[in-house]
Amino acid sequence: MANVTFRNVRKSFGEFVALEELDLHINEGEFVALLGPSGCGKSTTLRMLAGLEFPTSGEIMIGDRVVNDLAPGKRDIAMVFQSYALYPHMSVGENIGYPLKKRGIKGRERDDAVQKAAELLQLDALLDRKPKQLSGGQQQRVALGRALVRDPQVFLLDEPLSNLDAKLRSYMRAELIELHRRLGKTMVYVTHDQLEAMTMASRIAVMHGGRVQQFDTPDAIYNRPANRFVAGFIGTPPMNQVEGTVEGGHFITGGHKVPIDRSAYADALRDGPVVLGVRPEAITIGKGEGLPATVRLAENTGHETIVTLELPDRTRISARVEAARRLDVGHSVALTFDPDAIHLFEASATGARLNLDAKSASVVSMRSK
Amino acid sequence: MKTLRPIVLNLVTWTLVLLIAFPLLWMIITSLKPQSELFRIPPTWIPESITFEHYWRLLSETPFLRYFRNSVVLAVSTTVFVVILGTLGAYSLVRFTYRGRETMAMLVLFTYLLPSVVLIIPLYLMIASLGLSNSLFGLILAHTTFALPYALWLLRSFMEGIPEDLENAALVDGASRMGAFKDVIFPQLLPGIISTALFTFILSWNEYLYALVLVNSESVTPLTTGVMSMLISAFNIEWSLLMAASVMMSLPLIVVFAFLQSYLTSGFGAGGVKG
Numbered sequence A: 001m002a003n004v005t006f007r008n009v010r011k012s013f014g015e016f017v018a019l020e021e022l023d024l025h026i027n028e029g030e031f032v033a034l035l036g037p038s039g040c041g042k043s044t045t046l047r048m049l050a051g052l053e054f055p056t057s058g059e060i061m062i063g064d065r066v067v068n069d070l071a072p073g074k075r076d077i078a079m080v081f082q083s084y085a086l087y088p089h090m091s092v093g094e095n096i097g098y099p100l101k102k103r104g105i106k107g108r109e110r111d112d113a114v115q116k117a118a119e120l121l122q123l124d125a126l127l128d129r130k131p132k133q134l135s136g137g138q139q140q141r142v143a144l145g146r147a148l149v150r151d152p153q154v155f156l157l158d159e160p161l162s163n164l165d166a167k168l169r170s171y172m173r174a175e176l177i178e179l180h181r182r183l184g185k186t187m188v189y190v191t192h193d194q195l196e197a198m199t200m201a202s203r204i205a206v207m208h209g210g211r212v213q214q215f216d217t218p219d220a221i222y223n224r225p226a227n228r229f230v231a232g233f234i235g236t237p238p239m240n241q242v243e244g245t246v247e248g249g250h251f252i253t254g255g256h257k258v259p260i261d262r263s264a265y266a267d268a269l270r271d272g273p274v275v276l277g278v279r280p281e282a283i284t285i286g287k288g289e290g291l292p293a294t295v296r297l298a299e300n301t302g303h304e305t306i307v308t309l310e311l312p313d314r315t316r317i318s319a320r321v322e323a324a325r326r327l328d329v330g331h332s333v334a335l336t337f338d339p340d341a342i343h344l345f346e347a348s349a350t351g352a353r354l355n356l357d358a359k360s361a362s363v364v365s366m367r368s369k
Numbered sequence B: 001m002k003t004l005r006p007i008v009l010n011l012v013t014w015t016l017v018l019l020i021a022f023p024l025l026w027m028i029i030t031s032l033k034p035q036s037e038l039f040r041i042p043p044t045w046i047p048e049s050i051t052f053e054h055y056w057r058l059l060s061e062t063p064f065l066r067y068f069r070n071s072v073v074l075a076v077s078t079t080v081f082v083v084i085l086g087t088l089g090a091y092s093l094v095r096f097t098y099r100g101r102e103t104m105a106m107l108v109l110f111t112y113l114l115p116s117v118v119l120i121i122p123l124y125l126m127i128a129s130l131g132l133s134n135s136l137f138g139l140i141l142a143h144t145t146f147a148l149p150y151a152l153w154l155l156r157s158f159m160e161g162i163p164e165d166l167e168n169a170a171l172v173d174g175a176s177r178m179g180a181f182k183d184v185i186f187p188q189l190l191p192g193i194i195s196t197a198l199f200t201f202i203l204s205w206n207e208y209l210y211a212l213v214l215v216n217s218e219s220v221t222p223l224t225t226g227v228m229s230m231l232i233s234a235f236n237i238e239w240s241l242l243m244a245a246s247v248m249m250s251l252p253l254i255v256v257f258a259f260l261q262s263y264l265t266s267g268f269g270a271g272g273v274k275g
Helices: A042-050 A090-103 A105-121 A137-146 A166-183 A194-200 A218-223 A228-235 A358-367 B004-032 B052-059 B064-095 B101-113 B116-129 B136-160 B164-172 B176-204 B209-216 B223-232 B239-266
Strands: A004-013 A016-028 A031-035 A057-062 A076-081 A154-158 A186-191 A203-208 A211-216 A240-247 A250-253 A254-258 A271-280 A283-286 A291-300 A305-308 A316-322 A332-338 A342-346
Touching: A004 A042, A016 A042, A016 A211, A031 A042, A031 A194, A042 A057, A042 A154, A042 A186, A042 A203, A076 A137, A090 A105, A090 A137, A090 A316, A090 B164, A105 A137, A137 A166, A166 A194, A166 A250, A186 A194, A194 A218, A203 A218, A203 A228, A211 A218, A211 A228, A228 A240, A228 A271, A228 A342, A240 A316, A250 A271, A254 A291, A316 B239, B004 B052, B004 B239, B052 B064, B052 B239, B064 B101, B064 B136, B064 B176, B064 B239, B101 B136, B116 B136, B116 B209, B136 B176, B136 B209, B136 B223, B176 B239, B209 B223, B223 B239
Parallel strands: A031 A186, A031 A203, A076 A154, A154 A186
Antiparallel strands: A004 A016, A004 A057, A203 A211, A240 A250, A240 A271, A250 A254, A271 A342, A283 A332, A291 A305, A291 A332, A305 A316
16 A cells, blocks of 8 residues: 655745656555765655655655645654664664654553564664664664664655765665565665665666656666666766767767667667767777777776776777776777667757657656656 | 973962952952951951851841842743743744744844843833833843843754754654654753753843833842842942842852753763764
8 A cells, every 4th residue: 555656746945946847656565766966856855755845736645645735743654864863862762662652652562662673673782772872883773773663654765874884884785675575665765876776776766957867677777778867877887978970770970880789779760960878898899890999097996997998089988898908008999889788869968768668758758848 | 390380380270260269259258257357457368257147137137038039030030931932933043944034033133232221221111111110020021132132042053953854853753843842852952951041040140230220119129239229328338248148149150050060061962963
């Protein structure tokens, strides 16, 4: 019953429009990540779902209730804040028990629930401590405990891992995936970290400029980005984008022909300017035949080398090669792209993918309305 | 050199302490001296005989206790008013956005910058037209008006130090706005409330001008004006009684400070929120 729906939701703060038009449907039990750079509207979306902000227009539903005018405490949600927002004057046990206390659950029943949540998160030895006596990771778990103690319909998580160090973060990522699997509850997770979104979410809503750019599985987001923004946001380094034209079914840039798989486009492939997208791992660096380029930088990370290359028109692109490969800076090379891994986008500002399938197309067509 | 340094430092410190504490000490000593020893030259530093007769006379033969009671009612009521209004006002200034919010806050502070002498005539007229002149309640209102601006700004800065997410978390956890205030904001604000209360209490306890202008009936006169008019006349100043009265007037402040000092310095709100 706990699916979440945003219908035509718009939010502005005075002159500033935080969300243009939001349509999202999150299924029950799904783990959805709202991913985007800061200022994209992802936190506003979450805060509206929590009831801490109110939409300027549109409808928000949890289950089949419209919750627009419902107080946060009546929405049957729990939220984990980026700052954890633990109550400093209360002990760990009191912090975790607070949502139950506010719902009139007393005595034994409350103690048992707190104990259960604490055991699940290995906090049972710390129940009498105050938040400031805990490490960052422990504080994080108390915040989680406070969220899951009363079994809400929807969990909202606002960048919960961003204050942890890298090692603890990857540990907590695994813990959260495990927790979601065990609880089977709907989770909405706001993050600017694509690694978190890619590894944890069943679906990702990539947001930018107050709009959802693409809402799909991590696999589809990576392999079939709906537009140039998504292509340029996902991946480290992100997808390379090369400007050029289509002429007679070929992609031409700087007078060089790049072979593409025409069958994938059908009649979408018309002559005119386009942007070609290719992931760093789909580029082969060789000699002789191919797109000429100059090596500008080679960064060896230990298990691979990221090579920065400059095309004749000064566009810089990156390629991923094996760590042992030696490439001298300043040398000329020839690039070939894997034809199956080439993406073509409109040359317009929105830069929609040329061969969008119907589902992603609906998101993008709304954008250009 | 090494041993000299702390000695010099101590000497300087204690000289300063004595300099500042001297009037206080002299007040206590004078209040305990018998009348005969009072004006002796050279003065006796340590009284030859200690007497409590001035205290006794003050308590039994003068309306000192009534003044004292009036002052307590006045300062406590003012403090309660100021803390309640200041807290609500600060909450509004920090948590809500509305037109004219900053202007209002600045205007309130502006009234604080005006000397009370400038404000007292209009204030007197207002209080008189409300039919509250010569009443303790009127004086309480007047004290509230001059303590509130600073209290509001003091509480505002304390309130700004409380992360909004704490309150949001309480709301999501099922608390009402009042509930969130009571459970989360208030405990965090307590050090701020205590300092504000202390500040207001002292201000009201020591206030002289408003009490002089707004109140002239014996039954509602507070200590400041009461003691002055009782013991200081054009012809004579009752020094020993005055000093005894001063000691007893300072006592409540010293007691309050002693009890609340640990609250003021403890700042137990830190560390709950990271980032």
